[in-house]
Amino acid sequence: VEKRNNNAKAFISFDKVSKSFGATNALINCSVDFELGKIHSLVGENGAGKSTLGKLILGIYKLDSGAVSIDGIPASFSSPTEAVKLGLVGISQELSLLPDRTVIDNIAMGRETTFGPFVSSNKTKEQVLKVMDKYDLHVDPEKIVGMLSVADQQKVEILRALNTNARLIVFDEPTARLAGHQVEQLHSLVRSLAKSGKAVIYISHYLEEILAISDTITLLRNGHKVRTESASNETRDSLIEGMTGRDVGSLFPEISKIDPNKDVLLKVNKLCRNNEFQDISFEIKKGEILGIAGLVGSGRSELALTIYGDRLPDSGSIEFCGNKVGLKGISDSVKLGMAIVPESRRDQGLMLERSLLENTSLPYLKRFASWFYGINKSQERKEVIDSCVETMVKHGGIEKEVQFLSGGNQQKVLFARAAMGKPKLLIADEPTRGVDIGAKQVIYELISQLSKVGEAVLLISSEVEEIIGIAHRTLVMSHGKVVAELSGSELKKSAIMEAAFKQ
Structure with missing residues (x-):
């Protein structure tokens, strides 16, 4: 039975609020x-209702029933513009900046200082610099946003929110794209915002992060509120049990051992790409899960995209199934038997406004095509449905747009697409970014199954526990170079982090 804290004065209250999308x-x-x-965190599996509640607060969605009050007064708002006027702003996992404009333009957008009908560039810049100084959050104001690191782009997004005189800020998966030291910087900022009197709503799948930063935690499951509790009364196990309704078990599946006599599937020899990575050499055997660890910016993702044929190396060679390959594009890689789950599902992986069917089958359309009959739709549908069942994608129909799926199911669509090609090598770049604990277990099991049937996996992850939990062997990259190779008893968090921070 849920209890509400009627003693503390709430800034914003939701009373018996409901929201549906179709059925x-x-x-x-x-x-x-x-x-x-206060820092109030929302925790739950994908589809539990966390982001829906956050979007109701920000006016992105309009509630179907129930009531909202601000400072004890009934309130109604049905657009982000109306929410911003009330001091309600948000920072999303997928940044919404204008990449071709300057930092000043992005922060001051809609709040420029004007002189009559004209914008005062100097006064606008002064206002932006004041906000930066007030919160000790500095980014080169004249720099083009698209040229900034992900961490600095996130700072710009936060500064834009702070430039609106926000009273409440929703952070939705704000650390999903940050390295470890950048996460702590963000946490310090979030704590300072709460200390200054702002309400902070924090949504994250990282349970240790939730426990470390929160004052209050609300657990959601299948659209229902389970409980709201002080963070000091929760543990990682209690959160998992509350989210899933199940006892805590082992997060990682058992990984089968690799036969040292297995054939080498992928051999990379002295691969270089200027300003990204240098002199990279390694092998992956059939059935092996090779982890690549390192800080954001160490060259891991650039290496993965080069192996996959998205970009050309400046020197070095790649051998696949014993043959030297000169990949001229992604289509060559797909034909050879490679598949990828890219780092950003929104920017690199999915067409959000297209259907689940189209997103899954796109690389393999030739399989269903004939010059006379065109696309064999029934066969295409069958294989997509089979692949979605295999990868446990939850959906309301394969004709539905993928933008309406939860983050975890969007990620599993990428695995469904990869599985449909029956790849010999899967490149998985941050495969569990922004997904809940339940979806993570599914993804780890999918990777394990690929290994068991003899397919190789190149796993890139910023989560050290993930690397240790499912990789047979791990390379650590720093500043574009492989600085360590760890396996067996050497594969420890301390060893990985020590190598990752090497200069």
């Missing part, structure tokens, strides 16, 4: 209060 009940009779000066 899907995203939020059901949810009541929760958010206080100024």
